[in-house]
Amino acid sequence: MRKALRMQRGWGQQIIFLGPCLIFFLAIVVTPFILGFYYSSTDWNGLDLDKAVWTGAANWKRIFTNDDKFWASLSFTLRFTVVSVIAANILGLSLAFILMTALKTKKLLRTIFFMPNVIGGILLGYIWQFIFTKGFATIGEITGISFFQLPWLGTSGTGFWGLVIVFVWQTAGYMMVIYIAALAGIPKDLIEAAKIDGARAPQLFKSVYVPLIMPAITICLFLTTSNAFKMFDLNLSLTKGGPGTSTQSLAYNIYAEALINNRYGLGTAKALLFFFAVSVITITQVWLTKRKEVSA
Amino acid sequence: MQTRRYRLSTFILEIAAILLAIIFLSPFYLVLTNSVKGLKEILMDAASFPQVFKWSNYADVWKAIDFPQAFWNSLQITVLSVIFIVLFSAMAAYRIVRKPSRFNSFVFLLLISAMIIPFQSLMLQLVRVTSILELRGELYGIVACYLGFGMPLSVFLFHGFIKTVPFELEEAARVDGSNPYGVFFRIVFPLLMPIVVTVVILNTLWIWNDYLLPVLVIGGNKDLTTLPVAVTKFFGQYTKKWDLALPGLVMAITPILIFFLSLQRYIVEGVTAGSVKG
Numbered sequence: 001m002r003k004a005l006r007m008q009r010g011w012g013q014q015i016i017f018l019g020p021c022l023i024f025f026l027a028i029v030v031t032p033f034i035l036g037f038y039y040s041s042t043d044w045n046g047l048d049l050d051k052a053v054w055t056g057a058a059n060w061k062r063i064f065t066n067d068d069k070f071w072a073s074l075s076f077t078l079r080f081t082v083v084s085v086i087a088a089n090i091l092g093l094s095l096a097f098i099l100m101t102a103l104k105t106k107k108l109l110r111t112i113f114f115m116p117n118v119i120g121g122i123l124l125g126y127i128w129q130f131i132f133t134k135g136f137a138t139i140g141e142i143t144g145i146s147f148f149q150l151p152w153l154g155t156s157g158t159g160f161w162g163l164v165i166v167f168v169w170q171t172a173g174y175m176m177v178i179y180i181a182a183l184a185g186i187p188k189d190l191i192e193a194a195k196i197d198g199a200r201a202p203q204l205f206k207s208v209y210v211p212l213i214m215p216a217i218t219i220c221l222f223l224t225t226s227n228a229f230k231m232f233d234l235n236l237s238l239t240k241g242g243p244g245t246s247t248q249s250l251a252y253n254i255y256a257e258a259l260i261n262n263r264y265g266l267g268t269a270k271a272l273l274f275f276f277a278v279s280v281i282t283i284t285q286v287w288l289t290k291r292k293e294v295s296a
Numbered sequence: 297m298q299t300r301r302y303r304l305s306t307f308i309l310e311i312a313a314i315l316l317a318i319i320f321l322s323p324f325y326l327v328l329t330n331s332v333k334g335l336k337e338i339l340m341d342a343a344s345f346p347q348v349f350k351w352s353n354y355a356d357v358w359k360a361i362d363f364p365q366a367f368w369n370s371l372q373i374t375v376l377s378v379i380f381i382v383l384f385s386a387m388a389a390y391r392i393v394r395k396p397s398r399f400n401s402f403v404f405l406l407l408i409s410a411m412i413i414p415f416q417s418l419m420l421q422l423v424r425v426t427s428i429l430e431l432r433g434e435l436y437g438i439v440a441c442y443l444g445f446g447m448p449l450s451v452f453l454f455h456g457f458i459k460t461v462p463f464e465l466e467e468a469a470r471v472d473g474s475n476p477y478g479v480f481f482r483i484v485f486p487l488l489m490p491i492v493v494t495v496v497i498l499n500t501l502w503i504w505n506d507y508l509l510p511v512l513v514i515g516g517n518k519d520l521t522t523l524p525v526a527v528t529k530f531f532g533q534y535t536k537k538w539d540l541a542l543p544g545l546v547m548a549i550t551p552i553l554i555f556f557l558s559l560q561r562y563i564v565e566g567v568t569a570g571s572v573k574g
Binding site: 013014016017018020021022024025027028029030031032033035036039046095098099101102103104105108109110111112113114115116117118119120121122123126127128129130131134135137138139142169174177178181216219223230232233236237250251254255258264267268271272274275278279282283 | 302306309310312313314316317320321323324326327330338339341342343380383384385387388390391392395400403406407410412413414415416417418419420421422423424425429440441443444445447448451476477480501504505506507508524527528531538541542545548549552553555556557560563564567568571572
């Protein structure tokens with residue numbers, strides 16, 4: 001009797017503590033994820049699912065044989081990810097090193113560099129749309145510097161670099177605070193000892209700092225890689241994938257396929273591929289840098 | 297490093313850093329100064345300081361996007377979602393840590409694995425699910441969505457923290473005759489404050505700034521339009537009404553900037569802690 005009562009109380013607690021979390025998680029995340037496997041093989045148009053017909057491998061065939069834009073957007077996303085991950089981390093780490101020195105304004109500087117990060121990608125994209133199209137043009141006229149006179153966002157090249165600039169501007173400060181936390185954790189006497197042993201700045205950086213902050217490098221590379229690969233908001237508000245579809249990221253391509261072309265079935269198939277791509281890339285990246293952590 | 301003297305090289309570094317900070321801030325400056333100009337003046341010369349301050353731009357935008365309503369919508373959605381995310385994820389994490397049964401460990405694994413799924417891989421099916429569950433166009437509907445998406449990271453953060461809370465504290469309370477819910481809410485939960493701050497900040501920044509989920513789930517219901525979505529109406533495909541768009545942008549980023557500047561120590565720490573543990 002008492003045991004049964006305890007069992008019952010155990011169930012009660014299980015339901016009350018875990019239930020709310022599970023209900024929302026299952027309904028909002030797990031159900032759509034499972035449905036994705038089914039929808040991705042239909043010609044669902046977004047409206048009436050009853051009329052959606054099972055089309056077998058048709059969507060997949062179309063993606064792999066007859067969808068240049070999808071592969072163009074994959075190539076764009078990969079190039080964008082590589083360039084912006086490198087740039088954001090170099091800038092973030094440099095800023096961290098600068099702010100670790102005895103600057104008088106370092107608190108204020110930290111705030112300023114971090115600030116873009118708290119604003120949403122949609123709004124940042126719009127702000128920079130103005131800067132690129134109007135601000136740069138005016139500055140170009142006044143100073144005559146050809147960099148500012150480029151047709152910003154008007155060509156695929158300037159669109160690409162425009163996105164990179166805004167992404168780096170948004171992310172560098174975030175990486176900076178993570179690197180600062182890591183640098184602050186390095187024992188001072190270790191650095192002093194290396195200096196006494198005659199280590200110069202490049203050696204100090206390569207053989208002391210980098211191995212010691214490797215965990216932070218793993219985190220920062222993971223965050224920037226996954227954010228860059230999944231970039232959407234910036235893409236939507238800064239270039240709308242244009243000119244044409246030349247600066248379309250993968251996430252944007254999926255969005256356009258479904259919400260503009262009304263091909264939800266095809267969009268779901270792409271979204272499933274997108275999920276596999278994100279998993280493979282981020283897991284590989286973490287695995288690679290984690291190995292370095294161990295050897296350090 | 298703190299003890300190092302302030303040398304010439306430090307001074308030069310400081311000047312360079314300040315210059316870089318000015319470059320970082322210049323987009324805000326340009327948006328701010330141009331937001332009080334007429335459209336002609338903006339198009340002719342975006343760099344000059346405004347001749348006359350055309351504050352009426354702001355009044356026009358205030359009405360055009362119904363700023364108080366959009367602000368209130370964003371605030372309601374963010375606050376409600378964050379409160380319930382904190383509550384439910386803390387409870388779930390507590391149960392998972394204290395009762396690591398096979399089922400609970402599986403649930404935890406499922407939650408962590410879900411963190412890798414990009415939103416775009418779920419959004420189309422989610423539209424369908426929200427229609428079936430009648431969540432579309434409703435306040436509780438969008439809050440429910442944020443609860444679902446917010447659980448994995450929040451449970452994960454709480455899980456890591458609760459593991460460090462000594463069990464003896466609870467046992468003492470249990471001997472005193474408190475029931476398990478009392479133990480959690482009166483003894484355990486107050487101990488979780490440091491990680492609650494992190495969870496609140498991460499979720500607030502995400503939900504307040506989110507764009508695509510409100511577009512998909514709130515959709516046509518104009519009464520629930522959030523602030524970032526409201527501003528997009530000035531950015532049509534062909535015509536750019538910069539004299540309205542720029543004040544709109546300023547008004548949309550002001551609340552989150554105030555939030556950041558007033559709580560920046562916690563935000564920088566919270567964001568760092570969240571990413572280091574996540």
